[in-house]
Amino acid sequence: MSDRAVTLIDRGDYWLVQARPHPALRPFLRAYDGYWERDTVPSRMRTLPTRSVVVIINFGPPLRLAVPDPGTGDRDYASLAAGMYDGHGMYAHPGGQRGVHLDLTPLGAYTLLGVPMARLTNAAAELPELLGPAAALLVERLAGTPSWAARFDLLDAFLLRRLEAGPRPDPEVARAWRLLLGSAGRVPVAEIAADVGWSRRHLAHRFHEQAGLPPKVMARVLRFERAVGLARHGRALADVAAACGYYDQAHLNREFRALSGCSPTELLGGQLEPQRTATLAESL
Template sequence: MTAGGPVDGVVLGLPSPRLRPYVARYVGYRERADLPLVRREVAGAFVVLILGWGAPLDVEDPRSGGPSAYGVDSFVAGTFDGWCRTRTVGVGEGVELLLAPLAARRIFGLPMDELANRAVDVTALPGGWLDRLRCRLAAAPGWPERFALLDAALAARLAGSEPVDPRVAWAWRRLTASGGLTSIGWLAGELGWSRRHLAVRFRREVGLSPKTTARLLRFQRAYAALTGPACSAPPIPDDDAPGGGTEAPGDGADAPAGGAGASGESAKPGGGAGQPGGGAGGALGGAGELADGWAQLAARCGYYDQSHLIRDFREFAGDTPAALLAARTAATAGR
């Protein structure tokens, strides 16, 4: 598909090898919505960058009572601990990137707590480099050229960036590798910090507290079981230690990867080009799954019980697991 092609769809691009610890993939998209298209986006411990041209997008956080961003075609959405809605109409085209928070910290050069629970128009970010990149992407003749522009721009940003705090990177890797099951008290103790100090340092680099991040990682693991194939966090070397030992590529900012977006529409603008998972096992069988199936999923993903799982789904996805699975099954059957 070329930039001016008449067919709606997506094009997936693989970043250059040196960028893969930071960015899982590029998702180019073109879609037409003759009527307002509304999607529900789930929460996640990841950062979304959309560089688009064409139809603008509204992003609404129901907790705020109003739009988080209105009429934007390009924005950065930080780590979110609640679900939100996006709305668009018309023809939109652009590219979506899903970033681990530590990668976003280096690429954007901003403390991640400044972006948490926000969708920020790229024109409001320092330096103007993202808006200039958007213009170059829009003018490029096709997707191979656009993906090459992204490679060059992101590599330049990383080359000039400061590394993240290695102690926070270590804590992040421990949390992601365990699917959010590592004790926050244990992490603080291993670092020689109080839980409060760990929370302050962690928010600056990741955007949310370690406790909230752990909850999101557990949710992502369960959500991946409903929406797509499982994916696992990179293994942690045996000699990994806080502030020393073996460092994973990119300061532990391993790129997220995963299944489908909350709406069941893979790789659509603002639609979540995949939720990072934590090794959640296979997808459930269907919307009529017995209660024991949900209880098993809850236990596998580190929840106390089924009701604990359902509470987190309501908070982070806006509905119960059964309702989300039923909607996804119905949408798939209708295609």
């Protein structure tokens, strides 16, 4: 029997199970949560750009994901990895969802998934497409394991093997990511390139390949993510614009429309679909 501590949270229409990943995984894996819905109620949700690569290990019916890449279209997925986005998409499911939701850092995803993250830019893929037959076996074993503590132990063991065997990002790319993340996207790319000793062009190529977005676009996503968070906590939009490095509120409004497909008022006021707008990382 596992002695892992887990926390069970009643969210009304679904249960959430939280546990801390193995210490060796924490630099690569922001969080993972188990979940299951009480009722079979269909749901649709707008997804927004975020700093995470999302992996969903699904024990329930397939879910439908529309990604920002206009050439991809809607597609049903069993278990999936969704890469870095620079636009909005749509997530829908028939209800009765059960599974595990993981938030990976972009460079953690590069190592744990073992593929260039540029392959998943504005896109998603079934886990077996990325991890091979081991992914299907993992889903089967997790679904058949009776306790959540044992499930998280099993997941840790799988991810630790992936961590040992996976590729490592360039130190320069890792440094660039830390600078972008630490400044919430406000450090100029030219300054980052000078810091790591690469040309802007070489940095853009290597960073895009390993993190999933070019540094300039990643900075834009990080600024937007921070702006959404501040605005949701009640900050005035003019103050949010200043805090996040936008020229003015009009600039912030344009960025919201470009990245979320709607205005700040629509997004934050729930005028699109009441209470059903979130980052993909918050959507389960």
